[in-house]
Amino acid sequence: MGEPKWDGFRAGVRVDAGQVVLRSRSGTDMAPAFPEVVAGAAQLPDATALDGELVVWDAAGRLAFERLQNRLAPRGAGAARAAKEWPAQFVAFDLLRLSGTDTTGWPYRRRRAALESVFAARRLSVPWALCPSTLLSRAIESCSHQPESSLLLRQLAQSRS
Secondary structure, rough: OOOOOOOEEEEEEHHHOOOOEEEOOOOOOOOOHOHHHHHHHHHHHOOOOEEEEEEEEEOOOOEEEEHHHHOOOOHHHHHHHHHOOOOOEEEEEEEEEEEOOEEEOHHHHHHHHHHHHHHHHHHOOOEEEOOEOOHHHHHHHHOOOOHHHHHHHHHHHHHOO
């Protein structure tokens, strides 16, 4: 299975007992800059972690990386204003934990099926988006997310306090 490359920030989100952790691949806390994603985490099952990408779209429906970069600095009221002007979406492409169960040992196809099931059962909507997936061998060769998914899971687990 493979997914398209997104022009955004790789991120992981974890929800535990109402507490939301949103971190970059390098471990930076991104929650203050993306309050709409943190608020949207209420749609996710408890004790769940996703791997994905934060993106922002422009008015023409194209990815707007510069707008996304501009979202990093504002905090508090500034972040809320930025979220209204340039809302971010979390494009999910892997399920790292589901209702307390570590899924990283599962084959990717099983994780993908579980991720699709979460989206369908929970009727996830903005700020959530499900990354399209393909079985095309060329896409598989150019896109391998498992190593980064494991890194994000470790970082999200370490942030548990």
